[in-house]
Amino acid sequence: MAEGFSSSTSDGEFSSENSSDLSYGSLTNLPEFLIPRAKEIRSLLLQNNSLTKLPDSFGLFINLISVDLSNNSLASICNDILHLKSLRTLIVRNNGLKNSSIPKDFGMMPSLETVNFSGNELGELPHQFTELKKLKSLYLGGNKINIIPSSVKNLRKNNPLVVKFVQDLVHDPPSLMELAGRTIKIERVRYTKYDLPENLIQYLKSAQRCVNPKCKGVYFTSRVESVKFVDFCGKYRLPLMQYLCSPSCSVTPVVSCQSDTETDDEDSAKAMMRRVLLG
Numbered sequence: 654m655a656e657g658f659s660s661s662t663s664d665g666e667f668s669s670e671n672s673s674d675l676s677y678g679s680l681t682n683l684p685e686f687l688i689p690r691a692k693e694i695r696s697l698l699l700q701n702n703s704l705t706k707l708p709d710s711f712g713l714f715i716n717l718i719s720v721d722l723s724n725n726s727l728a729s730i731c732n733d734i735l736h737l738k739s740l741r742t743l744i745v746r747n748n749g750l751k752n753s754s755i756p757k758d759f760g761m762m763p764s765l766e767t768v769n770f771s772g773n774e775l776g777e778l779p780h781q782f783t784e785l786k787k788l789k790s791l792y793l794g795g796n797k798i799n800i801i802p803s804s805v806k807n808l809r810k811n812n813p814l815v816v817k818f819v820q821d822l823v824h825d826p827p828s829l830m831e832l833a834g835r836t837i838k839i840e841r842v843r844y845t846k847y848d849l850p851e852n853l854i855q856y857l858k859s860a861q862r863c864v865n866p867k868c869k870g871v872y873f874t875s876r877v878e879s880v881k882f883v884d885f886c887g888k889y890r891l892p893l894m895q896y897l898c899s900p901s902c903s904v905t906p907v908v909s910c911q912s913d914t915e916t917d918d919e920d921s922a923k924a925m926m927r928r929v930l931l932g
């Protein structure tokens with residue numbers, strides 16, 4: 654209980670007058686006594702209760718800056734949250750939230766800086782998060798996210814982690830030499846040391862296979878980096894960097910790999926993980 658509270662109060666923003674600690678109860682709604690003070694409240698601690706949805710009067714707390722709703726049984730977040738224009742921190746760890754539980758216009762919330770959806774049922778990165786203009790910290794551990802969509806580029810550009818991530822994902826188009834080399838490899842065009850200069854022969858030898866099991870492609874220096882989250886020993890979900898031959902390879906075939914040929918894909922991911930961890 655003290656964790657969220659102390660971090661919220663460390664900047665002196667919240668006092669006992671404007672914050673309300675209602676954590677560790679069995680609340681299914683907000684107590685009546687709080688409603689007349691709704692506009693004064695800046696911080697609400699509602700973690701470890703029995704809420705299955707946002708409290709009925711939630712939209713009245715228009716000056717709320719921080720709310721912790723962790724460890725409840727929230728199955729949805731209603732549109733009332735969109736009234737909280739000052740809300741900077743939203744913590745909803747360990748609920749039952751899915752992608753469909755998040756309001757369509759959630760990305761329009763003007764002040765949200767910290768969003769913590771760890772330990773929920775998200776199947777993909779909600780596109781609304783990439784639209785949040787002030788987002789600085791995003792916590793999504795313990796969900797079921799397999800793919801990070803290209804819309805991650807839309808995340809605010811001044812976050813150093815995001816900047817590096819997006820830069821790493823930028824794809825340079827392959828050179829003509831690369832494209833010619835790929836065709837020679839894929840079509841198994843025969844050549845001898847009398848046909849090509851030594852440097853081209855060495856170049857052709859450096860071809861790497863695309864890791865997409867549905868793609869027979871190769872690449873030389875132009876590859877697409879894609880982050881995939883894989884189960885490891887059924888215990889952890891680890892990010893795995895995989896290299897693909899082209900951006901289109903990462904969009905359609907890999908997605909279908911994950912639904913249609915889960916086993917193949919998981920096997921190759923496990924093999925690669927073994928290589929990463931064991932050398």
Ligand SMILES: [Zn+2]
Nearest residue numbers: 863868898902
């Ligand atoms: Zn490929």
